Amino acid sequence: MNDARQQMLERIAEDESLTGDLAGDAADHLRQWANDTALAVAQRTDLDDETVQRQIRAVRTAARRAAAQAGDVAVAQQEFTRIKDENPSSSAPDAVQPPSAPVVSPPAASISPSITTRLRTWWERTWRSTKG
Numbered sequence: 001m002n003d004a005r006q007q008m009l010e011r012i013a014e015d016e017s018l019t020g021d022l023a024g025d026a027a028d029h030l031r032q033w034a035n036d037t038a039l040a041v042a043q044r045t046d047l048d049d050e051t052v053q054r055q056i057r058a059v060r061t062a063a064r065r066a067a068a069q070a071g072d073v074a075v076a077q078q079e080f081t082r083i084k085d086e087n088p089s090s091s092a093p094d095a096v097q098p099p100s101a102p103v104v105s106p107p108a109a110s111i112s113p114s115i116t117t118r119l120r121t122w123w124e125r126t127w128r129s130t131k132g
Helices: 003-014 024-042 049-067 073-083 113-131
Strands: none
Touching: 003 024, 003 049, 024 049, 024 073, 049 073
């Protein structure tokens, strides 16, 4: 196994985000699955380094998706099988896709006072109508 593949394995072994908020046995089983699967991929001599890197990213993605579903290793395996051979020209499967346009909430001071006034008026009318 070459140095590049060894580094990929080290990164996955150190990746704390693989198990999300899981703890205990579920986290241990999922981390073990990710390490074992990544090692099996890295040891394949029939795959070039780019394919190995893509499949190890798929291991990360699968582990994170499984962690979001209570850490089920079967879910991780299914996700890995589904995404490991996706188009190599597509973006990295474990990358978080940024939104197409930045989403920025306006500061509270920039909200039009007329909106606030209208809401308050509506609320007061609604409240009064229930009292009378």
